[in-house]
Structure formats: structure tokens, C-alpha cells
Amino acid sequence: MPVPSPSASSFLQPPRPLSRRRFVESLCGGFGAIGLAGMLAPQLAAAPTAGAAPIGPHFAPKAKQIIFLFLTGGPSHLDMFDPKPALLKHAGQRPDSANLRTERMTGGLLPSPFEFRQHGQSGAHVSELLPKLSGVVDELAIIRSMYTFNPTHTPARNLIHSGNIASTRPTLGAWVSYGLGSENQNLPGFVALSPSSRGGSLWRSGFLPAEHQGTHFDNSQTDPEQMIQYLRNERLDASAQREQLDLLQALNREHRADAGEDAYLDGRILAMETAYRMQFEALDVFDVRLEPEKVREEYGSTPFANGCLLARRLVERGVRYVHVYYGPGQPWDDHKEINSKLRERCPDMDQGAAALIADLKRRGLLDETLVVWGGEFGRTPVSEAGDGRDHNPYGFTMWMAGGGVKGGVNYGATDELGFQAVENRVSIHDLHATILNQLGFDHERLTYRYAGRDFRLTDVHGRVVREILA
């Protein structure tokens, strides 16, 4: 069966019987609009089709979309972006003056064995583990003074995803989808790329309507039909499917009108529409093999590299938020053998992330795409189990690029051991406030009323880090 082109085939449909159309309209004015939007090619469909109209930005946005590169487990800032000569000087010692306590038993100071050099015009220090990212430092705003509020993976991951330690609040991607709606009706607005489907709660919508939940795809696959099950309808072409779906949705709308307000029913009606549209876009969009050989070589061919490349393809087509996980599991949780493990794990991360920046830039997409890099926390300057590092929520590094962020910025600092953020500290809430700001949202005004009060991603916190903005 040829891949149907939604624009052509649906425009060429014969007109429908009048009685039916009238019936549909009488049911719900909004439904006709959705059906129509589904027939339009994405570039023609001006209005987003989320259930309720999206909030829309509060002011002119700098970024239209976000790619969050997430290194699950807590990558070591001390071995990548935050050199600390003091560690070498006092290697093996444990200074009494500093409180270096974390969850686990740790030993003396563990210097990084990796050589740091200054790169680019900004002179940012980056270790030899990241030769490719070293080449694009002038695009990055490196924040060396991040801190979070919990030393344990699950709560800390919840914090960086949702601003709260509980596994119940809406995640950043869901807030973005809620705020901006979807730009492309054929694809979900919020996509999670992870080789494991087990992180489901990290792309939850929490109390936001179910349609803002992230949709997960397995980026260890490259064939869209492997990546997305049941993508192809073997029996019906696009227009036949559209007719079938219009009937289904008419019945669903009527049922919804009788049942009353219900998030599940609304969410399923919208998910049904998205599913329908996805099948036409996805065979193309999700196939990184369609990229020129040169581009694929630039990114590399590991799951993370494919995730980065796929993320670019998705934001190009209007997906608002793509979260790429370096997984499965939490590979960056280097409690032991950190030196050898980082050497194995960094190259493909480095290559994929740097290629993404360069590629977005070449395509003129970097200006409108905010790329964020980091994990749930950093690691300790003191050793664990000989040559490992424990979790460190008190100070770590993240970087942002594009989307109205100033390139070549080095912001904030940890103490001389790299344990605690001390200068220009940036909390997880500040990070969220800054991300929302770039999308055109005042984080204090992006709210959702639930259980009797207005909730925010940043709760009662958050400061936009204006110092890193262009």
C-alpha cells in the first residue's frame, strides 16, 4: 500500500451526506474543527488542536521547541566541565574544614584523571572526554553552579522533571505541551525517546489533562515500524480511515456529552486523533535512515546518537518537546570505576550532542530550539569504593544552547573542591523558570487549577537566570 499523503487524499474525498455533517455539528462545534484540521497538511493547519485552547505564550518567545538531553544517573561534572586543581593537590586527603558528607561512605579527594583544556573564544574548560563538545563551546551557556534538593535518584529525577520530589506532579514536557499546544497535529507534542519504556512516570502529565502526557518511542530501534507498533493499517487507506475515525469520534463525542466532564474520555478522543495522524508522518519522521550518510556519520549510530538525530527531525516538524534519555537504566551512576567507565561512555554522548548543536545551527534551527543537557545531580569530589563518586546534589554542571541563550557563557562556580555551588547558584526551579521564559512564559503565571489551588511548575520558587540570556 502506498504511503497516503494526507493532504491530497483527504481533500479529494467526495462531499459527505449533509445529514451526517449536520448531525456532527449539532453534537459539538469543536469536533468539526478537529476533523478538518486532520485533513490539512501540517503547514496549513494554523490552529493547534489540543482539547482546550493552549494558554499561549505570555510574551514573545525566543525558543519554539526544546530538546532535553538527559544523562540518567548523574554525570560527573568534575570529569567533564568543572576542573578542580585542588583535588590533585590534596588527592586522597579529606579536608576537615569541609563537610563533604553524602549518602554513602566516601574516602579522600579523587582528582580527575582527564586533562582539561580551554576551548573556543569563551575559553571554557572542557575535559578530553568531550572533544566534540569542546568544538562547540561557543554555542553553550555552561552553568557550573547547579544544585538540587535531593540526593537520591528517583526523587532527584522527579525534581528535575517536575520541580517536586513526588512521582505525581506534571513534568516539564507536559507543562510545555499544556502551555503551547501541539504545532503539528500529526505528532504528539511531547515525545520521550528512551531505550526503555520503564521510565513512564517521567513523561507523565500528572494532574494536567491526559493529552499532555509524553509519548514514548524506543530509540534503540531505527526502523519506525519496529519503533512504533501497529503504525500501519494494512486494510484501509487514509481517507477510509478518516471516515471510520470520524464516525468513531462522533460516537465518542456523544458519549462524552452524556457522561459529563471526564479527563480520560477527552484524553482518549485526542489520543485517537493523534494516533491517526501519526501514522502518516511517522514512517518518514521517525526514520533516521532517511538522513544523508554524512549526517548519520556526524551523529554516530548508537541509540543516544539516533535519539539526538531523531530529536532534530521531530522539532523540525513541530514537536514541542523532546526528551532524549541516555539509558536504559541509569548508566551515569558511577559509584565505582568511574575513570574507565566514563572513557567508554562519553564518546557517543559527546558525538551525538555536539552533532545536534552543529546540525541545528547549520539548519538555522538553533535560534529557535533550546537544547538542555544534564542529569539529576552531579557527583562527589571524594571517592567511593576506591575509584567511584557518590551522588552530589549540592553542586553540578548543566548547559544550555540555542533558543535565545547566550553562547560562550560560563556561569557560576562550585567551591574549590567542586562539591557545592557557591557563586551565582542556580536551582532546579531557576532552570525551569529560565526554560519557560525562553518559551515565552512567565513561570509564575503558567498555572493550572487543581484540587482547589493554582499549581506551577516552579511552585513558589524560581528565578530566570537572565545573565545567560542573549
Next chain:
Amino acid sequence: MKVLALLCAGAALAAAQSLDIDFFEKKIRPVLAEQCAACHSAQLSDPMGGLRVDSREGLRTGGASGPALVEGKPSESLLLKALSYQDPSLKMPPTGKLPDAVLADFRTWIERGAADPRGEAPATAAKKQAGPGTPIEEGKHWWAFQPLQTHPAPPSSRPGWARTKMDAFVLARLEQNELEPSPEADRRTLVRRVYLDLTGLPPTYDEIEAFAADDSPDAYSALVERLLASPRYGERWGRHWLDVARWAEDHPTSEATNQPHPFAWRYRDWVVEAVNQDVPYDRFLRMQLAADLMPGFQPEDMRALGYIGNSPMYHKDPRLSRDVIETLASDDWDERVDALSRGLLGLTVACARCHDHKFDPITNKDYYGLAGVFASLWLVKRPIVEMDPAAADKLVWEHERLVRLKGMSGNLGELDTIAEELHPVVARMKEEVAELKERLDKDPTPLTHAVIDCGVYIDGSTPTVTFFDLRPGEPRDLPVFIRGNVANTGDIVPRRFLSVFADGEPEPFRQGTGRLELADKIVGPAGPLAARVWVNRVWGWHFGEHLVRTPSDFGTQGEKPTHPELLDDLAARFVANGWSLKWLHREILLSAAYRQSSHVTDAGQSADPTNRWLWRMNPRRLDFEAWRDSILEATGELDLTAGGPSAEADESPRRSVYAKVSRSRPNRVMQLFDFPDVTQHSPQRQVTTTPLQQLFVLNSAWMQARAEALSAAAGHDDEPQQKIRTLYRRTLGRNPQADEIDLALSFLAQRQRELGRPAWAEYAQVLLATNELTYFH
């Protein structure tokens, strides 16, 4: 005169207090809220340093470093020390020193006695004290550990509303919150609700109409009784239990030492049968831990031991070191402790593996006391027929030897990785494997996955190979593995139950492994908790939301019940009624609260959007099993054969409870529709709604085949309206409305024009895909 002076002094004191409180409200409270509460509040499950500043008590109790303030003594108050940035290791807030004026306010406030009108912080579930664990004696006061007691039904302003006793408690809560209960649901809604709830299958059109037409006063209770007596009921409620028991038929991986369990279905069948027979819940639990040790044991009861017998196991390559193998084994024991404690008791005992529980009264030693039980048993196949005990024993150990030899010789078979002197040993193993396999394959004795008592020791005396040294009759007391490290052992802890349920020092278990004693403790001293946890789960399956909304955590980090007296009363009467699940169903299903309509009211929605106070019934999406079974029933394909080996959900027409459940290769359709992760205990089902699910509904061959079958089952299309009506009755249990018939005819005519033939299957698929079919309310 004297009296007057006293009164005046009292008034002056009161005035001064009010001034102090004013000072607190203006100067202190805002700073605490803005500068400190983000990291130190009861809202956090793990406030930093254990310190909470959002209550009077929190500041006085302090955190890991001790009390944050001493009334009247600024110089001894850690709070002021931290704020003043004198101590390099204690500078708060970390974002920078506060202005001197603020520090002066804090000094004044503490000097004047640190007036603080705040009570316990709202929504607090935080611990009473910092540092490792709550002391056992103090922990015994926690609500969930209290003896069960019945409560008098609260008086009501709506006489006649309550139908069963629990209603009075529900109504009291509604009245406290100025809400009104919803009217009773209409009969067609109600009959669908009760059918799906009790049997996991929707009623047929005829059953719905019969109930709707039955105006006898006991029609509803007769319906409940009929469904409770149906074999379909045990299939539904047995499946609920299987979630708690994280039942599956293999392990997360399947290497040589952890091969799949071919007879795991026998445990599933036992569960279904036991639920159908309403085996009292206390006995139901005891049998799963120790059926073989209980009086009146029948060989078929051996199947109950599958609760532990089908636990997930990790592969243990014999080439690994003793410490690594022991760590892997201790991970297995940990999984049992976790599943048992969260599943049966709502306690997170596994948190105490490396240290005393940080929030609940569970010690590090408690953990090893329990883990020792699991270090004293081994997962084996056992016969379920009457046999000579010696012959049974021989059979069990031969099967076990085959598994272990196969695993060993398989892993050691890569000869270049082992010492040369072992080569002939491996050769002998392989011979024995062949011989055993041939003999045992022919043995007709039916087996089930169970446990057998023997201490599990690790033999690392051979440098290149690590063996399990299993010692029947020699249970193993574990040492504390310090911070969870098996190479760093502390005191030996006798196998025993949790201290919080003992008077004084807990008694060690004395009979064999201690399995039966453990079971007796769970339903005895810990019985009130076990009953509360179970009643709460049952409540959640009936109402879609629990009374304690963290059903596997009744500790201080969990939620407290929305209706404490109701839970207490219901659990007390559940136990008094012989731990009968069917009694509990009747109490709930016959209530007025359960029969409420699910319609949203403005008043309810604005005051209580999450429906904590039950002003209406919660509408619900069907879970995977009920949804799949509904479809198969509509198409007429559903095969109601009970029991026996499993088949893949998308390859079999049998009820979903008989679907294959794998830990290593989870069925992707089941995963897609929120079947839980069976590698560990899962507290409750999640409900997600994703486009990927809808792709399955729209495009999968499975759905298309069901649509064909449905269309065929609905008969000829000589009379399209007749066929449409049949399709509606089969899928949605009702007749189509006139506009629905118009829509159908219009769709069919359109497709007929395009295809040149009727498109009944396409139409049938639409009905199978409707929201209405996936939902009940």
C-alpha cells in the same frame, strides 16, 4: 482581689503572648517560608537533614544535627548559628547570608521564647524525629499499628440514606465538607458496574434488560449474590491478588540457573479457586507461606506455595566470586522481603536493608530477621499428588539437581574460563544431566513451583567456582550485612518478625524455616495492619481510589486514610466476619455510597475535584483484562475454559487471567495497556492514555480480526438496521439511538459506494473502539 490580680496577670500574659505571636507572624514566619521551607518542610518526603521548619514541633525537634532552637537561648540555637554564617560547615540559607536585621529578629524571637502558634504542618507525613529510624516503642503509636476497633455509626441528618454501616461514615465526611451524596445510579449503569467490578465481564443485553425490569426489592442484592457465586468472580478477583503477588511465569532473564517456570499456572489456578471458595483471608495468606506445614494439608494445597515459589530470581554464574553470588542471593531475599512487606503489610521494610528505616519503626536487624526466613528456603518443584514422603523428597532433589547441574555445566562448559582440573568434573556433570533428564522427562508426577526448607549457604572454597551449599534441616540466620555489603558482616540476627509487633525483644522463630510462624505473625500480631491493608486494596478495586491513597505504604511516608474510622471499622468487622472477602464485597456493594451515580456536580467538582469524600462514584477505564474480555465476549469468541497452562493474550480466546505473564518478555500489548511491571510488587495499576494504544485499536491485526468476528456473529445484513441493533447489543449492551442508526447507515452507504461491497467489519471495529466500551461509571 487575689482573683482579680490573677486575672489581670493572665490578661497581661495573654497580651504579651499575642504580641510575640504577632512578631512571629510578621518577622519570622515569612523568612522561614521563603528561605527555608523549600528544603526543610513536611511537604517533602525527605526534608534535608531531617529538619522541618514548617511547624512549631519541627523546629524544636530539629534534624540530624539536633534541635534547631532552644527557647530563650539564641546562643544555643543551631538555627541562629546557621543563619549567622559563623560555622563554615553550617551556613544557611545556602543562597547567601540574610540581612543583619533579619538575624536580629530571629535572636529577639528566640530570646523571648520563640512563640510559634503553628500546629503540625498540613499534609505532613513526616517523621517524628530525625536520625535513624523512629524508636520502636514510639513507633507503636502509629495509627496503622493500633488494634482494630469498631466505631458507632455517626449520626446523620439524612435518615434512610445509609444502606450498610459504612455509609454512615461516608455521609459524615460529606456533611463535614458540606457536600451531598449523589443519587443512585440508574439500573443499567448499576448492573454494568457490578458485573465488571465482580466478574471483569460486562453483562449481556438480556441480563441488563432483565435487571432493569426486575423491580423486586431484593433484585440488586440477588444480583450481587449471583455474581459472587459465579466462577467468573474468582477469575477477576484472583487476578487482583496476582498483581499484589507480582506473579509471573519466568524471571527477568532466563539463563541456565533461572529457567522459566513451566508450572507457574498451578499457583494462578489455586488463587482463582481459593477466591471463588472465599478461603478466609488469614488462611489464604498462611497457605501461601506455609500450606505444607498446616494441619489438614492436602497435596493440591502445595500450589499455594507458588507465592514465593514463582518469585523473580537472578542468574548466578558459578564462575563469579562468593561475594558476588551472595550479593545476588541477597538481592533475591530482598525482593521477597519487599513484596511481602509492601504487599501484605503496607510497610517498606526493604528500606532497612542498609540501615534502620529512616522514617518508620523498622530496624536494620528487623530486616535481617525477616530476610533469614528467605535464606532458609529454596525454590523447587514439588509434587501435588499423594506420595510416599521419601519418594517425593527424592523427586524434588533430583529435579533440583538437574537444574543446578545443567546450569553449572552450561556455564562451566566454556572450558577455557575454568581451571584445567575441573574439566573432568564438567564432563561427569554433563553425563549426569543427560541421564537425569531422560529419566525425569518420563516421570508423570504433576509438579508445582513451591519452596522447600533448607539453609542457603554459599561455598566459595574452590577458587574458580562458587557453589550453593543447601542444607536441609539447617535454617540460616543471617548476619547484618553492614550497609548492605555481604562482605562486611555484623551481628547474627535470629529469624524473627518485626520488633514493632512484639512486646519487648521479638521471639526468634523456632520451627524449621519459620515460614509458618512468619505467617502467623502477619495475621496475628500484625493482623490489624494486614487487615487494614487488604480492606484498603479491596476498597480501591471497587471505588477506583483507595481510602489510603498509598496502598502499599501505610508508614509515615504514606498518606493517611481519608476516612480513618471507616477503615478501622470496616477492617475490624472484616476480621470479625472470619476474614471473608465475600462479606466485604457485600458490605461495600450493597452500600448507598457504591450505588451512587458518577455524574459530576458543580458543587462536588469545585469543592473536591479528586472526590476524596465520595460525593459520587468514580468513573473508571477498564483495565487490560476487562477490556480484552469485553471485546472477546462481544465477538462471541470468548472461551470460558477455566485453568491450565497460559497462552499469549493476543493468540488465545481465553479470559485474560489465563494470559501468559512474563518478566523477561512482557507481552507488548499488555504493557501498552498498563499491565504492571511484574519484576517487583506494584502498589496499584496506572492509567495512561496514549496515541500508541489507539494505534493498536485502529490498526492491529488483532482488532481487525475481532471486528470480522463480531460482524460475522451479528448475522446477515439483509436488514441493516437489525444488524446494527445486534451489534450495539453485543458491544455496548443497549439499543442504538435513532441518530446512531442514521450515522451507521450513512457510513455504511458511503463505504459501500467506495468499495463496491459492504463494510460491516469496519463498522464493527468502530463499536469495539468506542470510549463507551472501554469505560464504566
